[in-house]
Amino acid sequence: MLQLKVIREEKKRIVAGLRKRNWTTAQIRVVDQIIKADDARRSTQKELDDMLAESNRLAKQIGALMGQGKKDEAEALKAQVAQLKTGSKELEDRMENLRNQLDEMLYTIPNCPHKSVPKGKTPEDNKVAKDWTKPFPNLPDDALPHWELAKKYNVFDLELGVKLTGAGFPVYRGKGARLQRALIQFFLDEAVKAGYEEILPPHLVNEDSARATGQLPDKEGQMYHCTVDNLYLIPTAEVPVTNIVRDEILSLKDLPIKMTAYTPCFRREAGSYGAHVRGLNRVHQFDKVEIVRVEHPNESYKALQGMVRHVEGIMRKLELPYRILLLCGGDMGFVSAKTYDFEVWSAAQKRWLEVSSVSCFETYQSNRLKLRFRDENGKTELAHTLNGSAMALARIVAALLENNQTPEGIKIPKVLWKYTGFKTLN
């Protein structure tokens, strides 16, 4: 969530940001309500603090008087303290109320888009930051979509997944399974080469972790929940990896922190059935290598560019047609300040598939995480967090299958040969 301090001090910028996210004037009114509630909170706190200070002072006096054996005087003071106590109880209740109201309102405010984020309402308004200029793979008329190719070459089996688990849980087999493993290893190696520390985190997290990265309470229904133990299956490695630095105060020399992790990702995707979800386009379990960075506020946007270049490098090595989108205010995620999406051209489906999303969250995430660092003056300050997929496996596989299909089988990009052990999937 946004910091209260920022909303108060930079109200104009925040309001402008909300407009970029297409908030109406009526919706934006909540900003003033927040400031008003905070004013009330502050004055109530002052009142409460003063009362408690007085009560503390009297308690000390009573102790002293008792020591001197002046029992009567002490008794008189006790009555006073009792009175203060009832008053402070009431104020405490009011404080808690105000605090809750404030938090509730704060949770409704999305991150403020960076000034370079374009205006817009729908995905059509996203700015193409880099377009694919070379011709798309030239496929024959009888080219198959990846779900057909999967059957033909026994890459993965969705029906079998239904038997074992349910819809949206693919079973990869043979060379398909090997390809999956090859991609994971390739992505991890690339990240490690780029200076990211490899992490293999738990795939289940507790409520605190889910809350700190904002999956709770906002996206409760998106996660699989093991109620017996109150643990959640991670929807992305971002959750456990980012929580590594939860409640930390880092020193300058700890920055930047660069971590990468492969994990399976579990998403309920409730209510998203229908068109465009065939095959691997949208599944409940998929593999992903994530990159996460913690940065000094002055460095975060440079870091964002670095991450974009990293993902782009992977795309190139995989020889896949891709484009990079700079998301507009209306299409950007709630917690992001600036997001680039990577899309890969799926030749047989003739559409772009999102395979990576790289975002800078500024302090929006670190505020909930309580992730701070000690700055040049020794003051604690919220750090900036960023993350991105590098990459999401399932859709990359879909694109690889479709774009590289030949009569002899699926051509494997050169860079993967040493991982797959074969050059053609057939």
Place this chain on the structure above:
RNA sequence: GGAUAGGUGGGUGAGUGGCUGAAACCACCGGUUUGCUAAACCGACGCACGGGUAACCCUGUGCCCCGGGUUCGAAUCCCGGCCUAUCCGCCA
């Protein structure tokens, strides 16, 4: 799953209900000394939210796992919860 022990500042670890936001030691940071490193010595050394017009600074409140309670006063006593460790059982 059963039994026991325990949760204090970055770490180790003390703490008779008031003089304890918390001893001591270590680490970190600043300084002095030093040819370098090391050592020694000195000093500072928690977080959050308020107030004093902003900064340096001064000051109030809260926080010794979390939430309640007892008390004029709780890290300290009582109740509930959570977590961790060890042993037993089960087990890849």
